[in-house]
Amino acid sequence: MATRASTLPPGIEGDFTETSVGGNDSWLTYETTRWYTNAFIIQEGSPNKLLLGYKKRGFGAHLYNGFGGKVEAGESPAEAAARELKEECGIDAPLQHCGSLLFVTRGGPEWAFQIEIYRAEEYSGTLTETDEMRPEWFRYPNIADVTPSTDLAVTKENGESLPPIPYDTMWPDDVHWMPLLLAGRHFVGRADFELDNEGKYKMLRWWFGVPA
Numbered sequence: 001m002a003t004r005a006s007t008l009p010p011g012i013e014g015d016f017t018e019t020s021v022g023g024n025d026s027w028l029t030y031e032t033t034r035w036y037t038n039a040f041i042i043q044e045g046s047p048n049k050l051l052l053g054y055k056k057r058g059f060g061a062h063l064y065n066g067f068g069g070k071v072e073a074g075e076s077p078a079e080a081a082a083r084e085l086k087e088e089c090g091i092d093a094p095l096q097h098c099g100s101l102l103f104v105t106r107g108g109p110e111w112a113f114q115i116e117i118y119r120a121e122e123y124s125g126t127l128t129e130t131d132e133m134r135p136e137w138f139r140y141p142n143i144a145d146v147t148p149s150t151d152l153a154v155t156k157e158n159g160e161s162l163p164p165i166p167y168d169t170m171w172p173d174d175v176h177w178m179p180l181l182l183a184g185r186h187f188v189g190r191a192d193f194e195l196d197n198e199g200k201y202k203m204l205r206w207w208f209g210v211p212a
């Protein structure tokens, strides 16, 4: 059951209802923040479809994610989101802002990642594999009765011809906010990570919420 947040993580401000929280570590400290974007195409139908990209190089390589990257000097996050979507998979879409996430790492980049999340239901152009990303469609169940922490990958549904959302090959925070994204909700969150000896990011502490 969602509860009204009493204590928000550092870096999150506003009036939010907590949807998912965990980890015992102290929140990490950070000095600088860099802005990024992440964009998703979500199409309700039979089956419901989510477009992800398999990242072939750079930060988060070998994981599925939305399409996005750094906000360049002189650009708004919305402009960066549209540019990155086009650069990484060849399409244009009427992106709408739907979430803001803050990620802090220990052992990884010393800056905090502020990631603005966008979604669209339609797109134009031809989906194209690029040097950076390979676009692929996944199915997701009807989300009306799914709670924020439901593992969508194992929920029964129609549309067997598409694979389910590949949470095992995604950032570990994604399972906490993907149901909110798919449900068309606005959300915020923070997750802190530690880079382990095998080069994997382990989530130390997390907090996700929706506007109260």
Ligand SMILES: CNc1ncnc2c1ncn2[C@@H]1O[C@H](COP(=O)(O)OP(=O)(O)OP(=O)(O)O)[C@@H](O)[C@H]1O
Pocket: 036, 037, 038, 058, 059, 060, 065, 066, 067, 068, 069, 070, 103, 113, 115, 171, 173, 193
């Ligand atoms: C830590 N938990 C996380 N969970 C989910 N997504 C995460 C993430 N941390 C970063 N991301 C995303 O990873 C991409 C990095 O961007 P990145 O490829 O480095 O940027 P850009 O394309 O500008 O780089 P190039 O300079 O072209 O290599 C960008 O979409 C950003 O939103």
